[in-house]
Amino acid sequence: MKVLITGSNGLLGQKLLHKLRVDNSVELIATSKGKNRVSEKKGYSYFDLDITDESAVARIIAMQKPEVVINTAAMTNVDLCEEKKLNCDALNVSAVQFLADACVKINAHLIHISTDFIFDGEDGPYKEEDKPNPLSYYGLSKLKSEQLLQAHAVKWTILRTIIVFGVGENLSKSNIVLWAKGALAKGESLNIIDDQFRAPTLAEDLADACILAAKKKAFGVFNASGKDIMSIYEIVERIAKHYGYTTNNLNKISTATLNQTAGRPPKTGFILDKSKEVLGYNPHSFEECLTIIDEQLKD
Ligand SMILES: NC(=O)c1ccc[n+]([C@@H]2O[C@H](COP(=O)([O-])OP(=O)(O)OC[C@H]3O[C@@H](n4cnc5c(N)ncnc54)[C@H](OP(=O)(O)O)[C@@H]3O)[C@@H](O)[C@H]2O)c1
Numbered sequence: 001m002k003v004l005i006t007g008s009n010g011l012l013g014q015k016l017l018h019k020l021r022v023d024n025s026v027e028l029i030a031t032s033k034g035k036n037r038v039s040e041k042k043g044y045s046y047f048d049l050d051i052t053d054e055s056a057v058a059r060i061i062a063m064q065k066p067e068v069v070i071n072t073a074a075m076t077n078v079d080l081c082e083e084k085k086l087n088c089d090a091l092n093v094s095a096v097q098f099l100a101d102a103c104v105k106i107n108a109h110l111i112h113i114s115t116d117f118i119f120d121g122e123d124g125p126y127k128e129e130d131k132p133n134p135l136s137y138y139g140l141s142k143l144k145s146e147q148l149l150q151a152h153a154v155k156w157t158i159l160r161t162i163i164v165f166g167v168g169e170n171l172s173k174s175n176i177v178l179w180a181k182g183a184l185a186k187g188e189s190l191n192i193i194d195d196q197f198r199a200p201t202l203a204e205d206l207a208d209a210c211i212l213a214a215k216k217k218a219f220g221v222f223n224a225s226g227k228d229i230m231s232i233y234e235i236v237e238r239i240a241k242h243y244g245y246t247t248n249n250l251n252k253i254s255t256a257t258l259n260q261t262a263g264r265p266p267k268t269g270f271i272l273d274k275s276k277e278v279l280g281y282n283p284h285s286f287e288e289c290l291t292i293i294d295e296q297l298k299d
Contacts, residue, residue, distance in 0.1 A: 003214060004029040004066035004108075006051050006099070007073030009037045011175065012113065014168045015207035016070060017044065023211075029064050032073070037170035051095040061102035068214040069103055070111045071096065074142075077173070078117065081138035082262040092141035097148055104154040109217050111210055116162040116198070116225070118143040121265020124197065125229060128160075128221045128274055135263030146221070157213040159206070159275075162225040162268055163235075165289075166203030167296040176200060177293055180236045184245035194233035194252040197267040199225040202292065205283040212279040222275040228286040229269035235286075242290040 003020055007013040008030035020028045021043030030036070031049035049060050051073050061069065074092055075081055081088035096112060103110045116124070117139035118132040134140045149156040165175040174182075177200075183190055201224070209224035230238070233252050240247045255264060275281035284292065 001025060001068060001214070002027045002029065002064070002066045003068045003070065004031060004061065004064055005070045005072060006031050006049065007071070008032045008046070009034070009170070009172070010072055011164055011166055011168045011171055011203045012072040012206055012210075014038055015166065015203045016072065016210060019207055019211060020044070029066060031060065039169060051099060052090045054098045057095070057098040058102045061099070061106065061108065065106050066108050068109045068111060068217075069099060070210050070214065071099055072113060074113065075138070078136050078138040078264070079261040081141060082136060085137050088137055088141050092138070093144045093148065096145040100149060100152045100154040100156070104152065107155075109155040109157070109214070110149070111157045111159065111213050112145060112149060113206075114142045114146050114158050114160045115139065116160065116268035116270065117265060118146070118160070119265055119268055121196075121267050124265070124267040125199070125269030125271050126223070127271045128223055135265055138262060155217065155219065157218050158221045159209050159213060159224040160221065160270065161201050161206050162270065163198050163200040164203050164206055165200055167293055168203070176235060177239060177290065180239045181243060184240050184243065184249070187249060189249045189251065190236065191251045191253045192233045192236045193255050193258065194231045195254050195266060196264055197229055197231050197269060198235070199227065199229045199269040200235055200286065201226045202284055202289040204292070205289075209275060209279060209281050212281060216279065218279055222279060222281070223270035223272050224275055224281060225270045225272070225283070226286060226289070227272060227283050230286070238286060239290065242287060243294070
């Protein structure tokens with residue numbers, strides 16, 4: 001099976017790259033905007049592909065003829081999306097249209113990643129068919145991308161996920177576990193919100209969900225998050241306890257005190273029954289994830 005991934009320099013992109021480049025049943029084409037920042041160069045081909053460039057998307061997909069395209073590229077900074085709506089639309093919505101248009105021409109299956117931020121967080125955890133009501137432009141852009149795929153002739157899978165974390169190389173942004181671990185190690189005093197609840201997701205688990213969906217050519221919307229739902233405060237507290245740092249420097253604060261540009265849903269989390277049953281998705285517990293990260297940081 002020939003698989004093309006977009007955004008291969010990103011966290012999910014790197015995990016997919018490392019899993020698929022050693023999978024003998026897969027021929028892998030990795031693409032991202034700019035140079036390849038992954039040091040391992042064997043087991044795949046790399047192309048510089050900006051997915052907001054319609055003609056480049058059309059050309060590379062027509063030339064490579066992948067059976068499956070996995071779109072991991074996105075604008076994920078929620079406040080930046082609120083401030084730069086045009087840029088957000090270009091990457092999170094129009095580019096998905098370009099990918100779908102290119103895929104349908106060669107009958108390729110498109111796997112796309114969405115988010116818990118399509119919901120308002122008033123009655124999480126959510127099932128796949130629950131009614132979206134985004135509070136932020138980022139959430140709205142991802143909802144628009146879902147709706148355009150659902151109305152498109154392309155074969156598609158949408159995997160919805162929540163706070164993705166993990167270890168990668170030369171990443172352009174950090175994630176909650178690496179950030180909290182680093183700050184706790186320095187003994188910094190941390191103000192953490194305790195009125196938002198999430199199910200954080202190990203990037204490897206999300207990559208597995210993508211690969212299961214690709215191999216099964218699963219059609220439809222699937223929840224693909226971690227299985228433990230907790231407040232952001234509890235996430236950081238569990239990180240501290242797991243790695244043996246004091247929790248004395250952790251202070252609980254409320255979302256309202258932060259004055260963030262974009263709205264955030266108070267309580268999300270996903271019900272994973274469908275993805276477990278149909279895809280065979282089986283994410284790690286949060287503590288298992290922290291142990292995996294510790295091993296990777298030692299390497
Ligand atoms: N991270 C989360 O907490 C979270 C939560 C819910 C859903 N999601 C979704 O999960 C997916 C993967 O997230 P992630 O955390 O792996 O994101 P990420 O680390 O930010 O990776 C995205 C990658 O896409 C690349 N990219 C940016 N603009 C591009 C363009 N125009 N063309 C091609 N590539 C481009 C980025 O390049 P640079 O590295 O050069 O910037 C980056 O390497 C996204 O769809 C995201 O919306 C993420």
